[in-house]
Amino acid sequence: MSVATSGIENSGTSEGRIKNATLIAGPTASGKSALALKLAERDGGVIVNADSMQVYDVLSVLTARPGTDDLRRARHFLYGHVSPATAYSTGTWLRDVAVLADSGLFDDRPPIFVGGTGLYFRALAEGISEMPEIPTEIRDRWRWRLNEEGAPRLHRLLMRVDSEVAMRLKASDGQRIVRALEVLEASGRSILKWQADRGHPMIDLATARFIVIEPERDLLVKRIDLRFDRMLDNGALDEVKAITAMRLAPELPAMKAIGVRELAAAIAGETSFDEAIERAKIATRQYAKRQSTWFRNQFGPEWQRIGGEAGRADETAAT
Structure with missing residues (x-):
């Protein structure tokens, strides 16, 4: 079987420590979280975040983390557990997944990894090189x-x-x-x-299921715009004010979350809110296009490709 992310033959065994995993990838606003919830409820599974921005606290609304209702429906892990002052890495995320696996969480609850960060899925399926601890x-x-x-x-x-x-x-x-x-x-x-130095797969490739959502472009653009409007209604501006008050280095990943720079400029009076909102929506559309291109070019034939309709509860519920 080919390695899940690239189609390159794995030189070692496909038997990783996590069995019966489901991986759900897709661009932002494509319906990934809705599909993950349906599968978690059906199979008694747990949902594990595989999005590099949703790991950060403070930016709950702006990064479209699961809401209260979603958290009631299924157990979620690795969401909002990292300070935005931290430069969280793929390697650190994989170690956090390993801690969950070692705890026995996945022994009787199949994990559903869902997100838009391709490198996280590659790390699961191929492993990554061990890096030294940095004092x-x-x-x-x-x-x-x-x-x-x-x-x-x-x-x-x-x-x-x-x-x-x-x-x-x-x-x-x-x-x-x-x-x-x-x-x-x-x-x-x-x-x-x-x-x-090549790593080893974290998941058992033989029992894993790979799904990538490929929504129609027009539908995705509509959902991106609707979702950003809802973010504003639900407190995105307050989150930007909070993270700006932390005076973090602009190079930190959390400060590059779409909407932070744009809304911060409007709050500071450097641009109008209408212009900031439009810029954020455009940036989100561009990001979604880059994600879709990455998944199309990097994911092999073992990934089941489905339309955006399969995962959504409705057009405004997707993340």
């Missing part, structure tokens, strides 16, 4: 230097100490530049060498 003082120092000196200067430094990595990164990509520098300092080994 807090090293991590904090490099993030302080990023804030003080800027990404281009640290990129030039990386070019001197690990040119092979530096040439693969944009000079503006502060998070990946800092990651490469901290790994090199903490381990004395290039991040490329760590990445070259």
Whole structure:
């Protein structure tokens, strides 16, 4: 059987520690969460977040985390459990999944992984390379230097100490530049060498089910616009005010959540709210298109492809 995300043959066994998993991927607003809830209720399963933005607290509405009614219908895990001041990674997410698996949670409750972050699904199906633990003082120092000196200067430094990595990164990509520098300092080994060590699947590929939702473009655009309007009605502005008050570094992933920058600009009087809302909707549509392209190009034939109608309870309930 081919590896679930890329179609590349897995050189090891397909038997991972998590059996009978269902993976549901799709672009934002495609109906993933509605489908996950239906399956969880039908099969007695638990839902595990596989979206890199829904891990952060504070931004519950703006990242479309499951609401109170959804939480009553099924148990949900790895939602809103990370401070926005943290640069949460795919590796950390996979370790959090492993903790759930080791707790015995999935022994009699089939897990349903649902989200829009392709790298999370790849990590489940292929594993990822183990990375060294980074001491807090090293991590904090490099993030302080990023804030003080800027990404281009640290990129030039990386070019001197690990040119092979530096040439693969944009000079503006502060998070990946800092990651490469901290790994090199903490381990004395290039991040490329760590990445070259192949991991093992977390899920048992033979018993897993793979689903990707591919909604029609016109339907998806409509649902994106409707959902953002509902976010505003449900407190998205208050969340942006709260996270802005934390004065976090703009390079942190949580600060890049769609709607934060746009609504913050309107709150600050730098643009009108109508313009900010339209920009956020456009950014969401563009993001959804990138997600769909990634899933189409990266997911192999073992992924069952369904239309957006299959997962939705109604046109405004999707996440």
